[in-house]
Amino acid sequence: MAPTPHLLCLLAVLMAGLAQGTRDSRRAQDPGPQPLELKEVFTLFQTQYNRTYSSPAEHARRLDIFARNLALAQRLQEEDLGTAEFGVTPFSDLTEEEFGQIYGQRRVTGEVPNANKARSEEWGKPAPPTCDWRKAPGVISPIKDQKNCACCWAMAAADNIEALWGFKHHRLVELSVQELLDCNRCGDGCKGGFAWDAFTTVLNNRGLASEKDYPYRGNTKSDRCLPKKHKRVAWIQDFIILPANEQIIANYLATHGPITVTINKKLLQQYKSGVIKAKPTTCDPYHVDHVVLLVGFGKSKAVPGMGAEAPQSRPHRSTPYWILKNSWGANWGEHGYFRLHQGNNTCGITKYPLTARVDISAKKHPVSCPP
Numbered sequence: 001m002a003p004t005p006h007l008l009c010l011l012a013v014l015m016a017g018l019a020q021g022t023r024d025s026r027r028a029q030d031p032g033p034q035p036l037e038l039k040e041v042f043t044l045f046q047t048q049y050n051r052t053y054s055s056p057a058e059h060a061r062r063l064d065i066f067a068r069n070l071a072l073a074q075r076l077q078e079e080d081l082g083t084a085e086f087g088v089t090p091f092s093d094l095t096e097e098e099f100g101q102i103y104g105q106r107r108v109t110g111e112v113p114n115a116n117k118a119r120s121e122e123w124g125k126p127a128p129p130t131c132d133w134r135k136a137p138g139v140i141s142p143i144k145d146q147k148n149c150a151c152c153w154a155m156a157a158a159d160n161i162e163a164l165w166g167f168k169h170h171r172l173v174e175l176s177v178q179e180l181l182d183c184n185r186c187g188d189g190c191k192g193g194f195a196w197d198a199f200t201t202v203l204n205n206r207g208l209a210s211e212k213d214y215p216y217r218g219n220t221k222s223d224r225c226l227p228k229k230h231k232r233v234a235w236i237q238d239f240i241i242l243p244a245n246e247q248i249i250a251n252y253l254a255t256h257g258p259i260t261v262t263i264n265k266k267l268l269q270q271y272k273s274g275v276i277k278a279k280p281t282t283c284d285p286y287h288v289d290h291v292v293l294l295v296g297f298g299k300s301k302a303v304p305g306m307g308a309e310a311p312q313s314r315p316h317r318s319t320p321y322w323i324l325k326n327s328w329g330a331n332w333g334e335h336g337y338f339r340l341h342q343g344n345n346t347c348g349i350t351k352y353p354l355t356a357r358v359d360i361s362a363k364k365h366p367v368s369c370p371p
Contacts, residue, residue: 209233
């Protein structure tokens with residue numbers, strides 16, 4: 001559900017007050033947003049995202065967290081070098097630590113086990129100017145919602161296989177994320193995992209059941225892994241890792257389909273829309289902790305005046321970006337998607353570019369990414 005006009009209006013007033021408070025803090029001439037404004041925006045946030053709290057003390061605590069997150073969103077808005085908009089999101093009443101525990105996972109380090117490296121002949125021809133696999137029928141499944149389970153790794157891997165299976169059979173198949181969680185070799189999948197764990201599970205189980213037959217329950221883990229109980233509707237031959245090169249990644253994406261990437265999620269809690277163009281100091285590319293699906297790329301016009309280094313006198317310039325599918329529901333970001341600047345390893349996007357392969361025979365059906 002999109003924010004109501006009333007909420008947007010109040011939020012604009014509140015954010016303007018926060019900005020003015022920041023600018024005039026040394027002179028202490030502006031007290032910032034008045035309590036009534038903040039409480040009203042918070043009440044509308046509760047209504048929109050169905051939030052209730054166990055006691056008045058907990059309500060007061062969440063209101064304080066909400067106010068701090070709005071102040072952080074304003075700071076991010078001023079610091080971002082792209083066109084990103086930060087503000088009220090479904091996670092605005094969570095601390096950074098709570099958000100990380102629920103929606104993140106363990107920090108990913110080291111080499112990828114059992115992954116083959118993509119051969120140079122697989123990198124594909126030079127990428128077109130734009131690519132958006134969302135426009136291809138039967139390729140990209142609906143946005144998933146991991147809710148209270150740190151299973152982004154499983155959802156992104158399922159998204160990857162669904163897309164590749166769609167190319168091969170020209171139909172959309174939705175796969176069981178719950179099977180990946182129940183059969184995770186490293187324990188409780190809701191405590192985090194890695195995309196390669198999901199691919200390894202699919203290989204070990206000789207395929208994956210459908211979401212319809214083996215539905216997602218999140219943090220409710222089955223008593224045991226039951227891969228033989230359900231019909232296999234998709235399977236893979238192996239999985240590969242691509243070079244840490246954005247041009248090669250773009251080439252492969254355009255000629256072979258969506259891939260999984262692991263990024264630093266630090267800026268996503270407050271993200272609403274636009275292209276994030278972060279510095280390494282604001283989004284460490286070596287600290288990657290969230291797996292998503294890379295579905296395309298494009299270019300947009302930067303808006304003068306947005307970001308600390310985009311004064312009004314600067315002319316419009318083309319901004320290249322990646323399009324990524326998240327697993328936090330369609331109410332987050334750009335209908336469940338977000339965009340990162342392309343070309344400077346924003347938030348570590350080149351760290352672990354992985355993809356399954358459903359067909360490794362010599363005769364492959366070429367795919368063409370919609371512009």
